[in-house]
Amino acid sequence: MNKKTVKYGIIGCGVISDWHARAISEIENAEFLGVTDVVEAARKSFAEKYGVKAYDTVDALVADPELDTVCICTPSGLHAPLAIRAANAGKHIVVEKPMAITETEIKDVLDACEKRNVKMSVVSQLRFTRAVSETKKAVDDGALGKIVIADLSMKYFRSQEYYDKGGWRGTWKMDGGGALMNQGIHGIDIMQYIMGPVKSVSAFTRTLARKIEVEDTAVAILEFENGALGKIVGTTSVYPGSARRLEICGDRGMITLEENKITCWEVEGRDLPEDLKDKGSSSGTHNDPTSFDISGHVMQLTDMTDAIISGRMPAINQFDGKKPVEIILAIYESAETGKTVML
Numbered sequence: 001m002n003k004k005t006v007k008y009g010i011i012g013c014g015v016i017s018d019w020h021a022r023a024i025s026e027i028e029n030a031e032f033l034g035v036t037d038v039v040e041a042a043r044k045s046f047a048e049k050y051g052v053k054a055y056d057t058v059d060a061l062v063a064d065p066e067l068d069t070v071c072i073c074t075p076s077g078l079h080a081p082l083a084i085r086a087a088n089a090g091k092h093i094v095v096e097k098p099m100a101i102t103e104t105e106i107k108d109v110l111d112a113c114e115k116r117n118v119k120m121s122v123v124s125q126l127r128f129t130r131a132v133s134e135t136k137k138a139v140d141d142g143a144l145g146k147i148v149i150a151d152l153s154m155k156y157f158r159s160q161e162y163y164d165k166g167g168w169r170g171t172w173k174m175d176g177g178g179a180l181m182n183q184g185i186h187g188i189d190i191m192q193y194i195m196g197p198v199k200s201v202s203a204f205t206r207t208l209a210r211k212i213e214v215e216d217t218a219v220a221i222l223e224f225e226n227g228a229l230g231k232i233v234g235t236t237s238v239y240p241g242s243a244r245r246l247e248i249c250g251d252r253g254m255i256t257l258e259e260n261k262i263t264c265w266e267v268e269g270r271d272l273p274e275d276l277k278d279k280g281s282s283s284g285t286h287n288d289p290t291s292f293d294i295s296g297h298v299m300q301l302t303d304m305t306d307a308i309i310s311g312r313m314p315a316i317n318q319f320d321g322k323k324p325v326e327i328i329l330a331i332y333e334s335a336e337t338g339k340t341v342m343l
Helices: 017-026 040-050 058-062 078-089 105-118 129-141 160-166 179-195 295-310 317-338
Strands: 008-012 030-036 053-054 069-072 093-094 118-121 149-153 198-206 217-223 229-235 245-250 251-257 261-267
Touching: 008 017, 008 058, 008 160, 008 295, 017 030, 017 040, 017 069, 017 251, 017 295, 030 058, 030 069, 040 053, 053 058, 058 078, 069 078, 078 093, 093 295, 118 295, 118 317, 129 179, 129 245, 129 251, 129 261, 149 179, 149 217, 179 198, 179 217, 179 229, 179 245, 179 317, 198 261, 198 317, 217 317
Parallel strands: 008 030, 008 069, 030 053, 069 093, 093 118, 149 229
Antiparallel strands: 149 245, 198 217, 217 229, 245 251, 251 261
16 A cells, blocks of 8 residues: 555544544554544534544445545444444454454454455554563563463443443443453453463353343453463452453463553563563553553554555454454353353
């Protein structure tokens, strides 16, 4: 692709759309072209705020020949259908997690991207942080020795008002799940990114404190293909909530990540890099879904912009994006059937 500027459009003017719009404005060779939303007042207000076009419909946006890439910032249940529409129009895609909420949708998105030869980047901005990349490097290098166990704790707080106000939240049709599919998917993605493929899951899910269709509490035991075991605890119903915590343990060391900060580094013969000591933040979205900055989105959209210009695959593509969804769907299946599910 011989063009120096990648032009972006945004579908959906919900909370996360501001992160995309602001991130695009920070990136060299990227331009925010326009936005659409089913609510006329929302799209016009958003367009005025950023000085861009307001498209009346999704079809009008994806039909614009100036547009290169679509950022999908809608309720989860619309991610896959909109991604397929964008792909069919020949547009590259940036989509918030989850990329899809069923196995059928995953296949349909992959097929659409392949058929039209478009690129997809599934937002997992935490992978770009130094804390996560250094932890993965230590595991991949064998610095922790034989990996024995991984423990992921995601104890969040979301009020009943949070679900009632959103309307779509907490429903199977539009959210695809609860504490895991909506809030926990980023942590699950980081866990499998560092630990490698999951072999099997056995799980329980419950709706204990909120009036919603889906789970507000889940516990899962995992077996990884490398032989290690793992545990996932996820909930949105404990007050006041606590930071996401991922602990990776091997027979020669252990590393603990709280949000995007390394809070424990006990690795035999390997010190924590100086530039990571007391760096990052251990506070996050456990009780406020908007309490994170745009730096992760800037890094991921910068990668996508470069991928489009250079012709390479994005660092986090559709094949990466499907992995945490498949794990969560396996957890739901195990909880429903009472059986261990193989991936």
